[in-house]
Amino acid sequence: MSAARDGILGGIHRSLGRGALDATRVAGLEARLDGHSRGELPARAQGLDRAGLLDLLERQAKAVACSVARVRSAADVPAELARYLKSQNLPSRVEMSPDPTLDAVPWASMPMLEIARGKPSGEEGVGVTSACAAVAETATLMIASGARSPATMSFLPDTHVVVLPASRVVGPLEDAWDRLRATSPAPMAAAAMPRTVNLVTGPSRTGDIEQKIEMGAHGPRRLHLIVVEDDALA
Amino acid sequence: MQATSNAFRANARVGLANPTLQSALGKMKVGFPTKRAEAVSRLPEFDALRDQARDIKNHVLENLDWYLERFERRVTEAGGHVHWARTPEEAREIVLGICRRLGARTVTKGKSMIAEEIGLNAHLEKHAIEPVETDLGEYIIQLRNEAPSHIIAPAVHLTKDAIEADFRRAHSHLDARRDLTEPQSLVAEARGILRKRYFEADVGITGANFLVAETGSSVIVTNEGNGDLTQLLPKAHVVLASLEKIVPTLEDASAILRVLARSATGQEMSVYTTFSTGPKRAADLDGPGEYHVVLLDNGRSALLGTEFQDILRCIRCGACMNHCPVYGAVGGHAYGWVYPGPMGAVLTPSLIGVENARPLPNASTFCGKCESVCPMRIPLPKMMRHYRAREWERKLGTRVSRLALGAWAWAARRPALYRFAAARAMATLGWLGRRHGSFFNLPLASGWTATREFPAPQGRTFQDLWRQRRRAGGGR
Numbered sequence: 001m002s003a004a005r006d007g008i009l010g011g012i013h014r015s016l017g018r019g020a021l022d023a024t025r026v027a028g029l030e031a032r033l034d035g036h037s038r039g040e041l042p043a044r045a046q047g048l049d050r051a052g053l054l055d056l057l058e059r060q061a062k063a064v065a066c067s068v069a070r071v072r073s074a075a076d077v078p079a080e081l082a083r084y085l086k087s088q089n090l091p092s093r094v095e096m097s098p099d100p101t102l103d104a105v106p107w108a109s110m111p112m113l114e115i116a117r118g119k120p121s122g123e124e125g126v127g128v129t130s131a132c133a134a135v136a137e138t139a140t141l142m143i144a145s146g147a148r149s150p151a152t153m154s155f156l157p158d159t160h161v162v163v164l165p166a167s168r169v170v171g172p173l174e175d176a177w178d179r180l181r182a183t184s185p186a187p188m189a190a191a192a193m194p195r196t197v198n199l200v201t202g203p204s205r206t207g208d209i210e211q212k213i214e215m216g217a218h219g220p221r222r223l224h225l226i227v228v229e230d231d232a233l234a
Numbered sequence: 235m236q237a238t239s240n241a242f243r244a245n246a247r248v249g250l251a252n253p254t255l256q257s258a259l260g261k262m263k264v265g266f267p268t269k270r271a272e273a274v275s276r277l278p279e280f281d282a283l284r285d286q287a288r289d290i291k292n293h294v295l296e297n298l299d300w301y302l303e304r305f306e307r308r309v310t311e312a313g314g315h316v317h318w319a320r321t322p323e324e325a326r327e328i329v330l331g332i333c334r335r336l337g338a339r340t341v342t343k344g345k346s347m348i349a350e351e352i353g354l355n356a357h358l359e360k361h362a363i364e365p366v367e368t369d370l371g372e373y374i375i376q377l378r379n380e381a382p383s384h385i386i387a388p389a390v391h392l393t394k395d396a397i398e399a400d401f402r403r404a405h406s407h408l409d410a411r412r413d414l415t416e417p418q419s420l421v422a423e424a425r426g427i428l429r430k431r432y433f434e435a436d437v438g439i440t441g442a443n444f445l446v447a448e449t450g451s452s453v454i455v456t457n458e459g460n461g462d463l464t465q466l467l468p469k470a471h472v473v474l475a476s477l478e479k480i481v482p483t484l485e486d487a488s489a490i491l492r493v494l495a496r497s498a499t500g501q502e503m504s505v506y507t508t509f510s511t512g513p514k515r516a517a518d519l520d521g522p523g524e525y526h527v528v529l530l531d532n533g534r535s536a537l538l539g540t541e542f543q544d545i546l547r548c549i550r551c552g553a554c555m556n557h558c559p560v561y562g563a564v565g566g567h568a569y570g571w572v573y574p575g576p577m578g579a580v581l582t583p584s585l586i587g588v589e590n591a592r593p594l595p596n597a598s599t600f601c602g603k604c605e606s607v608c609p610m611r612i613p614l615p616k617m618m619r620h621y622r623a624r625e626w627e628r629k630l631g632t633r634v635s636r637l638a639l640g641a642w643a644w645a646a647r648r649p650a651l652y653r654f655a656a657a658r659a660m661a662t663l664g665w666l667g668r669r670h671g672s673f674f675n676l677p678l679a680s681g682w683t684a685t686r687e688f689p690a691p692q693g694r695t696f697q698d699l700w701r702q703r704r705r706a707g708g709g710r
Contacts, residue, residue, distance in 0.1 A: 005318040008477070008531045012299040015538035021300050029300055033448050033482055039286045039489045042279050060502070098519075119519045122433065138503040147517035155462045173488040193312070193449045193511035195521045196466070201503040204459040208371035208387060209417040210258070210394050211265045217370055217421055218428065219459025219506070 038174045045137035045171035053136045053169045054227065060139035064202030065215065066223040070166075074233040077163055078110035080226050085126065088222065090159060094126040098148045101130035102163060104233050120156040127157030127220070131200075132183065133176035134169045134225070138201055141225070142176045145196040154198055160220035165233045173199075235353050235381065237586050239570035242593035246564040255391050255565045262390050266556035269500025270607065277496065287490045288611045291547040294480050295538060301447045301480045302529065308450025312512030314525035322352035325530050329354060329439070329472060332526055333363050336469055338436035344454060344461030345369040346441030347385055347550060348474040348530055350572045351585075354439070365439075366431045368460035370424055377404045383566030385573065386498050386552040391565050394420070428460070438464040438522065442475035443549065444490070445527070448483040451511040452527060455494060455504045462508055470524035471510065477534050478546040484509075490549060493609035498551040533585045541620050545580045547610040554604035554614060560597050569594060576604035576614045583621050592630050595621035656695045664693030 013019055021029070048056060058068045071080050085092055093114040096102055107115055120127055129149065133142040141162055145151040154160055170176050180197065204219030215221045238245060249255055274280045294301055306316040319325035325348075333341060341358060343349060343365055355365045355376070367376040371388035375381070377400045382388030389397070398414045401423060414420055432438075440461050444453040452473040454461045465471040481487045487509075495501040514521030537543055555561040555575025566574035571591065573581045579598060583591040595618040604614045625631050626639065645652045667673055667690025675683045682688055 004320045007320050008318050009299050011535035036485050038485050040282045140503050150519035152466050152520045155459050174485055177484045195514050197509040199507035202505050206370045206458050208389055212417050214418050214421045217458035
């Protein structure tokens, strides 16, 4: 419907009292897009070392009802997962994204865990993913879809467990975008954004009935974060 | 959606007399403002972030044409499609066309005010396509065949008991003896019913909180996760967005996100903020096969360059209505169209014409609270005043209000007479009210005194006190 397109763009020109932008102005806008310049950032998310970032992340996570466990290395992850499932009275059967980060965890060390790798089945069980970054500022997990990361794994299961290398914890959200841009196969400007980038801050909830917060509206009612502190898992 | 905004007075009377609504509004008036204030107090940079958010949106509006074309190019490069719609009719036909081509029978929907604006559900139903609202609040009001009464809490006008009754009526296949007394049981019931619908749907429709020009992404902000299941499971994801949702970069989106949830629900971030770019990639394990963005104008481009341009900065957080004494008294349905509260009192006449929304700019006490809490610093009272001026120029007001305003204007242009008359009137009212300090009824002001007392003047006018203060050397 190009008549509509022309009509709308022409209408904008008329309202702003100008034609299409000239080359100088366009160059300025292009530079603004490429610059990714940051504005004012909250002081709370800046100048923190690794320990400070992890503390902030944990504090913010608790405030949004996301539980956090810190383990020393990837070898400790299976036991922590088993402990968490037991503490919540959940079955030891889990669905898990085929994420390379999760490949590096020695799951076989905990044979009681029954693990299905791949897409989620749609049943309301336990789903395990990794995340490409965690924003300590607000305890926000950045999870990008891809060939080894089904986006639905963060939404269909009733319980969502995220295994996160501590090196991926950043201060402000802007640092997470930089991480994503750095790991992207092509420059982001060439439409290389993953199809879905989910920023997840706590488990699903609704306040639609008398503004009383109830967990588990459509997505997971529990969110558990396992932070792996050593840098062998990066 | 057919507007009944000109019937605001009658609508408001219905709202004031509705005990369910009044009980629900009573909770809202405390809940939202308290949570917002707490969130703001935890972030010392909040006011600086508001200035920054305002500046970002102003920059976009000055260059909107270029950013829209840039956004379109990025969407196309990512394998998606952008459709331009001047009017609600054009937008409806575009969506219907996509649904028909895919042979769609059911369509799931995340929350979208643009879908309300274009009357999408009725249009789809007319063509034998079933729209299923998946946001809990929207699902509830769809069962009731009602419009949303709040832009972020569509069912805020209802109490739990009313919702329980609706669920028992609509879900009659379930055990009639089941216990639905706790909100948790209502949430669980809706979750179970809607879970199936996500998998059945052929097309998923969402709104957009932002469109990112840098990457061609659309962004939704939700707490439930319904918008994600809505867009990930069907064959196609259709995004409904109005032109002004554009932000330049991911950093700009991040900057505005910092003020959005805090202003809306008092959260630091909403639970799910989702950036969607194009259809699923060849190797992806899930995601929609098609991605469409419908860009709706519906009168917005004509607001650029006018005294109403600032309303296009609105990010639909709902803070203005959460803090508005008028909204808090009459509820959202009284406003008679899609957008209630102070932002609706400006946007509604802007989009459907002041002649169709005449009372809305007057539905304000001008207390200024809306502007003081607006994360985008939109001067809402000033714009309502512009509409009142237009209403006067175009002779749209009621005869009584025009006569009264005319008389006042006549006196106000004669300062000596005005001072004399005002001093006499205040002295008289002050003397008459000296016993109680207020009036229980007052000629010509029964609309006020019928439901509350009118405070008696102290006997002297503001101008008088001001002059005295200057003479004493206290003021400038």
